[in-house]
Amino acid sequence: MKRSALSPMSAKRRAALAAAGNQHPYSTLVNRSAPLARTAGLDRKPTVRVQRPTDTGPDAATVQVVAVRDQGRCVRCGRYVLAGMRGRDWSVQHRRARQGRDHRPDTNRPQNLILLCGSATTGCHGWVESYRSAARDGGWAIRQTEDPAAMPVDHHLHGRVWLTADGGFTRHAPTAPTSASVSYTHL
Incomplete structure (x- = not known):
């Protein structure tokens, strides 16, 4: 169906709008200096401010330690990631998922954290999130009941x-794993 063109505004109407203070008589928008005075039917409740959730991730110093250990590379594929933007191009992955407000002391410690390329839906991070069972075989994801210090990870570099x-990191399994354990050896 073809639509017909709008009729042009008459000179008389344009002059009347200009006299009424309309700065843009060709616009269909109403130009008012004051808001509309209608109050009937506005039974709005006041907006409630939603408080931002508390950041439960690792602090900047811990992220730096993990980045140095992983040499700025994705643990799974080896791609250099630090040139990109965190959260989009690379992520700090919790091997044992946080599951909300996890208060275990080793949740945000280096033995539970690895660098992965991508976000939770892209790259190696997306793969780990999508294929948890296969990711467990490589140690990039572990079960909630497992100690991160006691579970090996297939590291692209090491x-x-x-x-x-x-x-x-160490190439030898710890003899008495604890989540608060100290480094066994640095290679």
Whole structure:
């Protein structure tokens, strides 16, 4: 269906709008200096401010320790990631998921954190989130009942290693794993 063109505004109407203070008589918008005075039917409740959730992730110093250990590269594929934007191009992955407000002391410690390329829906981070079972085989994800210091990870640069609480790693399984354990060896 073809629509007909709008009729042009008459000179008389344009002059009347200009006299009434309409700065743009060709506009269909109403030009008012004051808001509309209508109050009937406005039974709005006052807006409630939603408080931003508390940041439960690792602090900047811990992220730096993890970035140094992983040499700025994705643990799974080895791609250099620090040139990109965190959260989009790379992420700090919790091997054992936080599950809300997880208060376990090792949740945001280096033995539970690895660098991965992508976000939670892209790159290796997206793959780990989508294929948890396969990711567990590589140590990029672990079960809630497992200790991050006791679970090895297939690291693209270092091979199969155990991550330590001080931001290092060891090639030997810890003898008495604890989440608050200190580095066994730095290679």
